[in-house]
Structures are given as C-alpha cells and as structure tokens.
Amino acid sequence: MSERIHITTAIFYSNGTPHVGSAYEALAADVFARCQRRRRGRENVSFLSGTDEHGDKIRRAAMAEGLAPKAYTDKMSVLFRDAFKGLNVDLDYWVRTTDAVHEKFVQRMLVETQAKGNIEFKEYEGLYCVGCERFYTEKELQQPGNLCPTHNAPVELIKESNYFLKIDQFREQVIEKIKRDEILIRPERYKNEALNMLGEPLSDLCISRPKARMDWGIELPFDDQYVTYVWYDAFWAYVSEPASRLGLDVFMREWWPTTEHFIGKDILKTHAVYWPAILLAAGLPLFRSLNVHGWLNFGGSRMSKSSGNVRDPVSYEKAFGPDVLRYFVMREVVYGLDGDFSEERLTERYNADLANDLGNVVSRVLAMAQRYFNGKVSESPEIPDLSLFLTKKIAWSDLLELTERVNDDVTKELDFKRALEKIWAGLDVANKYIVETAPFSLAKDPAKLPQVAQILANLLEAIRVVADALEPFMPVTAGKIFDLLNVVDDATKRAPYGEGLKPGHQVNAPVPLFPRREKLAAS
C-alpha cells in the first residue's frame, strides 16, 4: 500500500469574500494534491479546506449585515466553497468550524488537554486589541498611547480570568523537530524565521473568552461560562472531520503524520509555534510540513479590502476560460516569494503561452492529421533521430518521462513554475520538429506520405504526453485535448511516450482551445 498523505489549505477566516490571494493558496494545494493522487492513488490522498467562522470579527460583520452569526457564515462559507469549486479545486473535505462534528471534536481535545494538566485557569490583566482579538504586551505596542501595531488604534485594559495553555514546556521539542526537518518548513528561508520566533520563552496561550464578553465560539466542556474561538478552534479544523469519520486513532496513525499544510507567510508563527504546541499538549503526533507561500499582489501593491483592489478570482476564470487563472498563478509566481497579479500580465501570458504555444501547436498538428490522413494515425510513435536536423536545440528527451519530471518538481520542490516550464519546453520541441521536418512540404509528394505519417504519429503522441503532464495544472484543458485526440481510457492517457496512440487510432478535427485576446480585454 502506498503511503497516505493529508493535505490542507489554511482554514479561511470568513469575514470577507474570497479573493485572488486565497484562490492562489487553494490552487497551489490543489495542484500538489492532484500530483500526489497520481503517485499514490486517489484513495491515499486526503485534501482538506474550509472556513473559520467563530470570533468577534465575524460576529461584528454579521451584525453589520443584520444577520445572526450563523446565518452570516452560512452565506460566507458557501461563497468560498463555490469559488474553489469554480476553479476546479478538488477537495475531499470541506470543514466549517461551526459544524457540530467539529465543535464536538474541539471539546474532546479540550478535555484531553486538560486531563494532561496542560490547561491552567488564572486571572489575567492585559492590554487587549479588539481588532486582533488578542492581548499585547506594552513592548509590542506603539508608543505613545499604547496603539495596536496592526490597527493603529488604542487597546483596552481588560482584567479577567481565562483558561491558558501552558506551551513553553514544548518549546525545546518543537525547536528540535524543526531543526531536524521532522517538521519540514519550506522554502528554507521560513525555517530560519520560525526558529527565530522560538528563540524566546513562550508565554501561556490564552484559549478562552468569557461568554459575557464574546459568546460566538465553542463552549468549554468544563466551564459553561466560557467559549474557545479563533486560533485554538480553527487549528482543529485540520483534524476534526477526517478524525471523526475515520476514527481518531486510525487518522492519527495513517494520515496525520504525513500532513502537508499550505499556508501564507502571515500565519507562519501560529503554525510553527502554537500549532505544534497545541498538538503536543493534547498528546498527539505532529504534522510533517509547512509549505509557506508569499503574497499575491495586485498591480504591484498589496491586495486588501481597504485599498479596494480585491478581485474576485472566479470572474477571471469566467472571462478567460477555465484553467487560465490556475495556469497564470502557477506559472508566474515562485512559490514562497511574493508575486504580482495584473490583467495585463494575465493577457500577455494568455496570448503568448496558451494561445500561441499550447493552443496553436495542438491545432496545427490535428489540422495536418485531418488533412493528410483524415485523422487516422497510421504509424507507431517513435523517438525521432534528431541528428538528422541541423538545429541543435532540439531534444526530444524533453518529452520523455515528462509527467514524472513535472510531478517531481511539484511534489519534491514545490516548484510549480519550473514544472510548467518543462511542459512548455516540450511544446517548443514539437514546434521546432515541425519546422525542421516540414511535413506539410513532404505531403505534396505522395511517395513521402509514409514519412509524414510517422512525423504526425510522433507529434500526436507528444501532444498526448503534454496533456497528461498538464492535467494537474489544467484539468479542463487536458480533458479537452484528450477529447480532441479521442483518448478516453486512463491507461492510454497516462502511458509513457511511445505506448499511447496506436496505428489505426482516429483523432478529431481541431477546435481552438484558447482564442487570442486583445490586450486588456478582461472582465
């Protein structure tokens, strides 16, 4: 049996609508998940996402719309789920922190953690920022006036009793795990940052709120005057549903230790410091890795609601066609670094890569197959002897084992960009091969038709392999290409080069996959 793997996006805080940045994270995780499914089989991969629906900010957002919190999050959660669905993010679990299954699970973890003596009840006086929903030390605040560094607003002095998680006891252990890559943080730059964050002793982590002040959370099983919410609550969304469905023991043994979290760099600290501590405090094993990505900016500046440049990802997918946003963010952004999104750039990529390269090469090959042989493949594909041509840049090897090499880039290096570059190198080879062999010239001489048949068999097979390698990135497009090639069974789709299309196979006439667009023709 292949090793199982659990993959998650962050659990999205549902006080706003999904934007291109949240879509980016879901898309990266989705491509990763699809590559893993090809390796291990669908039944050995679990891909989870969901919405974080508790806390003061949600309650306030709901009130602002005149809705009960639950009614509000019902609406928001669907927006996220449908946005991801619209981008063909293929999830196995969609978790909501207000689901009964989840709430019950969090309560169970609280009981476990308390039984282990890792929760303490104590009075606390501190400076609290409502916007951040957290306490600050005076040193962290901007002076004068004790201003919250994030909201630039005064904090309140609050005195209350709360439940705290004693996490400093786990600090050394977490440091060791990160140093030894047992918690693998990549790209490596973020590993150093995480270790930095663990350099100082950790103060106890407050995990409750008195209902009197904030009741939109999960009631503590050992004190009905308190709720838990946001971080403590949301982390468990990675676990609650699958653990409830499969049984906690089974899930923890077979799935959890291989967990790959996809997160943004803004929540590195919570995931590298607090989350391991929360798990250890509950007596549970740790996840395998944190895959940290940067921001997706818009036209050079940070995408945020306040600057009014939030874009709805699905509108781009609709305007440009399926798979286009998927292609763009995976090709354009280096995983781990900030990237930039703009309609201009999207249009450029669309025309240069999708219309001119991918769409056109499929079109020209199928057109020749149709014109010269009525779409019939009459030779077995071979690896052409390229030494026959004078041009030296051609390497048919770019097309051999393409899927495996692309898969490695994604699963081992998180290098989505390089993976796509390899696929496009394959398209280059096909185009150069056409120019060098000029089948359209050979076809004028009936005696040379067998040669043409061989060239086209090679090219059609090359396109089939490209579609196969492209599938995790552009599932709809890959499907269209397979339809054009009239390939229906998985065995043929996934065959190594040379073992796919057979003589006698019939392919269809071309249909433009990506019609060229005028610049800035979006929306």
Add this chain to the structure above:
RNA sequence: GGCGGCGUAGCUCAGUUGGUUAGAGCAUGCGGCUCAUAUCCGCAGUGUCGUAGGUUCGACUCCUACCGCCGCCA
C-alpha cells in the same frame, strides 16, 4: 536596535560546490516557412552582474564596509 533576505538585459527572473565568450521568457528589429488561432522557426542585440575595497592564478558566485528595497523579531 538585533537577525535574515534581496539588488543580474527595457520588463519578469535563472545562474548548482568560485573556472573558459553571464543565460531564459516577454517586449523590440531583421530574415525564413505557410500545416496552424497573423500562429511557428532562425538570427541580432544591448548588461560597469547595487557601490567601494579585499582574498584568489581566476568571483555574479567567498570576505568586509556602504547604499537602496523588504521581511521577521525586539
């Protein structure tokens, strides 16, 4: 203030343990082909590799200082 990252062709970036004329894509110019979505192929470039020193037979690649941008921590 402490730690770390980045600064390479007009634009976006690659450059593995220091070694021959520093690369790719896009954009630009010229030439070729006509099967194809006016697409494709070839050729041509331009770069004081942030600045100033240092180590070395030799540095984009190592060291030091400085400038600029950014992140994390305080």
